[in-house]
Each structure stands twice: as structure tokens, then as C-alpha cells.
Amino acid sequence: MSTDPSVRPAQVDGEFDVRGYRTRYRVTGDLNGDRAAVILLHGGPGYPSYSLEPLEELAATGRAVIRYDQLGCGESSLKGIAHDSAMFTIDLYLEELALLIEHLGLDRYVLIGQSWGGMLALEFALTSPSGLAGLVLYSTLASVEEWTVATNALIATLSDEVQRVLAQHGAAGTTDSPEFRAAEAEFNRRFVCRLDPLPECAQRSEASLMADGEVYRVMAGGSEFDTGGGVGVLAGWDVRPRLHEIMVPTLCLSGEFDEATPAVMGTLAAGIDGAQWHIIEGAAHSSHLEAPDLFFPLVVDFLARLLD
Numbered sequence: 001m002s003t004d005p006s007v008r009p010a011q012v013d014g015e016f017d018v019r020g021y022r023t024r025y026r027v028t029g030d031l032n033g034d035r036a037a038v039i040l041l042h043g044g045p046g047y048p049s050y051s052l053e054p055l056e057e058l059a060a061t062g063r064a065v066i067r068y069d070q071l072g073c074g075e076s077s078l079k080g081i082a083h084d085s086a087m088f089t090i091d092l093y094l095e096e097l098a099l100l101i102e103h104l105g106l107d108r109y110v111l112i113g114q115s116w117g118g119m120l121a122l123e124f125a126l127t128s129p130s131g132l133a134g135l136v137l138y139s140t141l142a143s144v145e146e147w148t149v150a151t152n153a154l155i156a157t158l159s160d161e162v163q164r165v166l167a168q169h170g171a172a173g174t175t176d177s178p179e180f181r182a183a184e185a186e187f188n189r190r191f192v193c194r195l196d197p198l199p200e201c202a203q204r205s206e207a208s209l210m211a212d213g214e215v216y217r218v219m220a221g222g223s224e225f226d227t228g229g230g231v232g233v234l235a236g237w238d239v240r241p242r243l244h245e246i247m248v249p250t251l252c253l254s255g256e257f258d259e260a261t262p263a264v265m266g267t268l269a270a271g272i273d274g275a276q277w278h279i280i281e282g283a284a285h286s287s288h289l290e291a292p293d294l295f296f297p298l299v300v301d302f303l304a305r306l307l308d
Contacts, residue, residue, distance in 0.1 A: 048074025243271030
């Protein structure tokens with residue numbers, strides 16, 4: 001893929017209506033091309049899409065790449081705008097994704113979903129939408145129960161002091177405290193992104209989440225862990241019994257040190273007929289940032305083998 005700015009595809013920003021609010025997006029490349037477009041689904045929920053900016057380079061393969069901030073975060077923030085937090089549900093984001101596809105007039109598209117974005121991609125694929133050409137399930141999960149078991153096992157590998165802080169503040173509901181955030185940062189350095197400092201695009205996502213974390217609190221409980229108060233709207237989420245219903249080509253990607261552990265990702269790869277799975281050496285939950293030389297060729301090859 002070319003990195004020469006003089007030949008980079010054009011970018012166009014836009015927005016569309018979702019239940020009276022505005023969702024903002026960016027298209028990189030030509031929507032009128034003959035290759036399936038790529039839609040990027042960010043994590044969180046509520047962790048905005050800035051960290052996925054490097055994936056816009058996929059437009060160099062001759063296809064449009066659509067990056068958008070899901071309603072309630074990033075460029076689609078509702079901070080300071082009257083709304084009911086009960087609106088933040090899986091159904092809202094399924095509706096939003098369908099509206100985006102309709103708004104852009106996409107006939108064929110591939111979903112690349114990281115973490116929560118992979119959960120959304122799975123839910124959307126299970127609606128049997130027209131035009132879906134493939135899935136890239138990136139460091140994600142099929143079951144919150146399975147994820148929680150895996151996360152607890154990872155926490156058990158941390159120091160006794162970090163474990164104590166996570167447990168103590170989780171039980172007290174003081175997960176916004178500096179002490180808890182410091183302990184959480186240690187987990188993140190091990191299993192989310194091992195780069196220090198974080199790339200600038202990831203720093204912007206982190207800063208945005210800290211400034212506007214409503215969606216994350218409502219849907220995921222406000223941290224990477226079940227801190228005793230459940231995990232919000234996503235508590236009990238489980239599509240393992242339905243994975244066999246997904247019939248489109250699927251690529252599964254995860255990192256060697258990923259919080260999406262081999263047990264978690266293995267469930268996806270085994271449950272979806274014909275799915276490919278690659279574990280990316282040296283990376284955690286952010287392979288596209290930590291090991292781009294390994295991550296991007298796998299995605300480009302997968303896209304090239306789709307029947308555009």
C-alpha cells in the first residue's frame with residue numbers, strides 16, 4: 001500500500017440522521033469503485049474511531065473505507081445534547097449501521113470490527129443483511145461470560161497490589177479513582193496495547209473516552225472488567241449458539257498477548273464455518289498499531305480473495 005501523500009485517496013466527511021441525532025463519518029477512497037467497500041466498527045462501546053485511522057490505508061487497494069463514530073462518542077458525541085441514556089443499546093447501533101449503508105448506497109461491503117465492533121459485526125451478520133461480502137473479526141468475542149472468565153485469568157497474572165486495587169475499587173464502585181485507573185493502565189499495557197507511548201491516534205481515542213464515557217458506562221460498565229456491578233447493557237450477551245448461521249467469508253485476527261485470548265477467539269474461529277484465524281506475534285489487542293507489518297498483509301490478502 002502506498003504511503004505517498006500525493007497518491008492517497010480523497011477523503012470526504014459527512015453525517016446522517018439517527019433518531020433525530022447526527023452520526024458523523026469519513027469516506028476514504030471512491031464509493032463508486034467496483035470493489036466491496038470496507039466499514040470500520042470501533043470498540044468500546046464508546047471508544048471512538050480515531051484509533052482506527054491507520055486502517056484507512058486499505059483504500060489504497062482500490063476500495064472505499066468508511067470510518068464512523070457510533071452515536072454518543074467522538075465526532076458523534078451527545079455530550080451537552082438532551083437525550084436518554086437508555087437509548088444506548090445493541091439495537092440502536094444495528095439500526096445506525098443499516099442507516100449508514102443505506103445513506104451511502106453501498107451494494108457490497110465488508111465489516112471490520114475490533115472488540116465491541118466485532119460484537120456489532122456479528123449481530124449485524126446474524127440479521128442476514130443484503131450486500132455483506134465478508135467479516136474481519138478482530139480481537140473480539142462471542143460471549144461476555146467467556147470473556148469475563150478469560151479476563152479474570154489475565155488479572156490473576158498481575159501483581160498482588162494491582163489485583164487488590166482492582167478488586168477493592170470495583171467492589172466500592174470507585175472505578176473513576178486515580179488508583180483504579182493506574183491499576184487498569186497496567187492491565188492495558190500488558191493486554192490492550194504494548195506500545196509506549198501510545199500512537200497519537202490511540203491517545204485521541206483515550207482522551208475522548210475519558211472526557212465522554214457515557215456509552216461505555218451504560219453498555220460495558222465503565223471498565224474492561226466486571227467490577228461487581230455487572231457489565232451494563234452487554235451483561236449476558238452470547239451469540240455462541242448462532243455462530244453456525246454466519247455464512248460469509250470470515251477472517252479472525254488476534255494478538256499473542258491479547259485480552260481476547262486464544263480461548264475466546266478460538267470459539268469464534270471454530271463456530272463459523274470456514275473461518276480463518278491468525279494470531280499476530282508480539283501484539284496485544286491493537287495489532288494494527290503494534291504489528292502493522294503482520295496485520296495489514298493478512299487483511300489485504302483476505303479482501304483480495306473476496307468475489308468483488
